[in-house]
Amino acid sequence: MQILRYETYKQNVAKTEKATQLMQQNLDEQVLEIIRAVQERGDEAALTYTQKFDKADITSLSVSEEEWDRAFDKVKQEQPALFKALTEAAENIRQYQQRTKEEGFQFSPQPGIRLGQKITPLERVGVYVPGGKASYPSTVLMDVIPAVVAGVEQVVITTPPRSDGTIDSVVLTAAKIAGADHVYKIGGAQAVAALAYGTESVPKADKIVGPGSAFVARAKKWVFGDVAIDIIAGPSEICAFADNTVPPSYVAADLLSQAEHAEDATSICVTTDAAYAEEVQKEVERQIPLLERAVIIRESIQTNGKIIICDEEAQAIELINTIAPEHLQLMGERAEEQVEKIKHAGAIFIGPYSSEPLGDYFAGPNHTLPTNGTARFSSPLGVYDFMKKSSTIHYSKERLLDYADTIITIAEAEGLTGHANAIRIRKENNDASS
Ligand SMILES: NC(=O)c1ccc[n+]([C@@H]2O[C@H](COP(=O)([O-])OP(=O)(O)OC[C@H]3O[C@@H](n4cnc5c(N)ncnc54)[C@H](O)[C@@H]3O)[C@@H](O)[C@H]2O)c1
Ligand SMILES: N[C@H](CO)Cc1c[nH]c[nH+]1
Ligand SMILES: [Zn+2]
Incomplete structure (x- = not known):
């Protein structure tokens, strides 16, 4: 697992982003072809792709x-x-x-x-x-x-x-x-x-x-x-901010827990202590071969695993907010104070015992979280994702007549005389009957 100083990491990120853009052009062509085929040929196309990609010879898509x-x-x-x-x-x-x-x-x-x-x-x-x-x-x-x-x-x-x-x-x-x-x-x-x-x-x-x-x-x-x-909840990500009060074995184990999801998962450790960075690195190396999914983990850590050394806590927090990780573990002794300074993260795990898999499986908050920096503007999946809102408006006759001229003034300024008319017709009807 690569150890980088903050400045070097910042330069590297720009390059990676360019590579990602290029790879996606290729992906788009494949994905669009699949979408078109399913749109046009329905179950038959779906079954053909299931045979091709999942190697499953099934005749019905439905679980009975x-x-x-x-x-x-x-x-x-x-x-x-x-x-x-x-x-x-x-x-x-x-x-x-x-x-x-x-x-x-x-x-x-x-x-x-x-x-x-x-x-x-x-x-x-x-x-x-x-x-x-x-x-x-x-x-x-x-x-x-x-x-x-x-x-x-x-x-x-x-x-x-x-x-x-x-x-x-x-x-x-x-x-x-x-x-x-x-x-x-x-x-x-x-x-x-x-x-x-x-x-x-x-x-x-x-x-x-x-x-x-x-x-x-x-x-x-x-x-x-x-x-x-x-x-867009893509490949899993973890960012652990730790200091030397946390056993390096905990940090390494948590990083590897996410690396085992897939080769494109991202695991980052942030620290302000260079000697501690090396201890975490050693632990990562020690633990990888002990894990069942060592091959996937190795590739993930080699490609997307990093330990970043920052000069001070403020720089580390700024870096974390730039990364906007899916999972952030604040593991060090100042974890509670740091929470307030975090603006962008899908889920924040506080303290050395709030290990990421606790959230993946059991605690209760959702593990479907924004990835790839989208925690800057997205939230965890929740009930609110399954509900939509309608506005309700009720004006009595008296209140509408009170404000009729005001509404007509705005409608006419927009040149939408049909809008003005819908209000005026009520006002005139009322004037005639009184
Ligand atoms: N963010 C979260 O909450 C969360 C939770 C669980 C998993 N994950 C992430 O989700 C991802 C799961 O990926 P996965 O691959 O295990 O499962 P997946 O089901 O998302 O993808 C597998 C499917 O992709 C298709 N596919 C495979 N190769 C293809 C090809 N060459 N061309 C076209 N289609 C192809 C096949 O239909 C296959 O069934 C991982 O990156 C994991 O980290 C995220
Ligand atoms: N860590 C994943 C989200 O990035 C969720 C998950 C499911 N099972 C284990 N982990
Ligand atoms: Zn997980």
Whole structure:
């Protein structure tokens, strides 16, 4: 894992950003071809891509009720500890999400005037659950539960099948615990296209949410507008700000926990202590071979792993706010004071015992978070992503007549005499009858 001084890192970032732009042009061509094919040929194209990319020879995209029930019963009976853990995590997520649920409001600025905001759940939501390099029952819980808490009528899941055509029983179990309505065996850009435009078997969604590989993220970007999307939650990222009060083994383990997601995951340690940076580096090297997914981790750490040495805390905070990481761990002894200074991060883990996987699996806040610097303007997935707002306006006859001339003045200034007329007709009708 590379150790860099702050200044050197800043120069490197500019170069990487250029490379990313170039790579995406190539990706766009592939993704657009898939979207067009699914839009035109529906299930047939979806099944062909599933065969091509997931090596699964299936004839139906839909998970049957029997298949789903069988998976649920199997996990419940054969893996009771896991079943209990998923149920407990689901409860924590539900409780947290309930608190994020916004209520509408009404108020009366004057007698005869009532203004408000009505909040309504979306009707049809598609949740993408990644399935290429790992299986993500936790993502099922994280992304389905807020939709259910919001009151969405139909929540469907799409996830790539394994090469034998099945979906992981634990994913299916989590889907039932979370309250999903249906599961479809389809992944990648083809899943996003199927949810965006509908196919013979996959219903069109009003909104698509959920993280995924570059194919998924890019496809979501392309279908946006025809359908709503959440955030672009791409490859996982972690940034740990630590000092020598934190065992380097904790920092290394947390960095590697995210590196194991995929080769394109990013793990960064920020510190102001050069000797400590070397200790973390040694620990990373020591731990990599001990982990099962060492090959993926090695590549991820070699490509996107960095330990950055800053001159002082203020510089480190500025750097973190520039990176706007998906996960930020403030691990050092000044963690509590530093929280206030963080402006941009998807989730902030405070203290050496708030290790990132705690948030991935159990604590309650969502693990679907903005990545790739988008925490500058996006928030974690939450109930608010599954609700939309309508304004409500009521004026009594008296109040409308009070303000009729004011409204007509503005309408005429815009040259929209039809607008002015809609108000005037009421005023004149009232003048005639009095
Ligand atoms: N931000 C979050 O909350 C969060 C949560 C879980 C996972 N993740 C991230 O999501 C990503 C998951 O990626 P993944 O690959 O494991 O699963 P994925 O399901 O997102 O992607 C796999 C699918 O991509 C498609 N695909 C693969 N190769 C292709 C090709 N050459 N051309 C076109 N399509 C192709 C296939 O359809 C395959 O099913 C990881 O980067 C992980 O870090 C993020
Ligand atoms: N860390 C991922 C989000 O970046 C979420 C996850 C799911 N399972 C394990 N981790
Ligand atoms: Zn994770």
